Amino acid sequence: MGIVDELLANNATFAAAATSGHLDVRPSRQLAIVTCMDSRLDVFAALGLEGGEAHVLRNAGGVITDDVIRSLAVSQRRLGTRAVMLIHHTDCGMQSLTDDGFRAELQEATGVAPAFAIESVNVLEADVRQSLLRVRRSAFVPHRDDVRGFVYDVDSHRLREIHVDSND
Secondary structure: OOHHHHHHHHHHHHHHHOOOOOOOOOOOOOEEEEEEOOOOOOHHHHHOOOOOOEEEEEEHHHOOOHHHHHHHHHHHHOOOOOEEEEEEEOOOHHHHOOHHHHHHHHHHHHOOOOOOOOOOOOOHHHHHHHHHHHHHOOOOOOOOOOEEEEEEOOOOOOEEEEOOOOOO
16 A cells, blocks of 8 residues: 555545534634645644644745745735744755755756745744745735744744844
8 A cells, every 4th residue: 555545544534533514714813824844843733723723835944935925915815814924943954955056956857947946044043034024025915014933943842933123
C-alpha cells in the first residue's frame, strides 16, 4: 500500500468518526495566518485553533509573495478576515540554500531559469520584518492595522513576536 492509499484509509476512518456539520466559509476568528510549509508546524494545535476559525496560507519560508497577497486580498475582501499573523520558524529549510545557488541548481537540472523568486531565509528576524512591511504596504490588503509577525521555535514550540521599527 502506498502512502496516498494509507492516507485515504485514514480519511475514511476520520470521516466516519467526524460529526457532520457545515462550517461557514468565513473564518469565525476573522484571522489569516501566513506560515511555512514545514511539516513540524501544526498551526492549529500550536495556536489552539479549531476548524473554521482561520485561513492558513503556507509556502516555503512563509514568504509574502504576489500569490500570498492575492490570497490575503480574497481572504479580507470576500471572506471577512481582518487580522493577519505571520509565522516564520527556526531551523527552516530555506536557511540551507541561497537564491543564486538554488536558481543555478534548478536551471542546471531543467535547462530553464525559474521565473519565480527563491527568497531564501538569511536572518529570521529581518525576514519577518520584510514580510510585515510587504503586507502592511499592500494596497490590495485593506485591513493592515492588525498585522503581526512571529518566529516559532521548533524545539520549544514557543512564539516570539518581531516588531518593525516605527520609522519603517
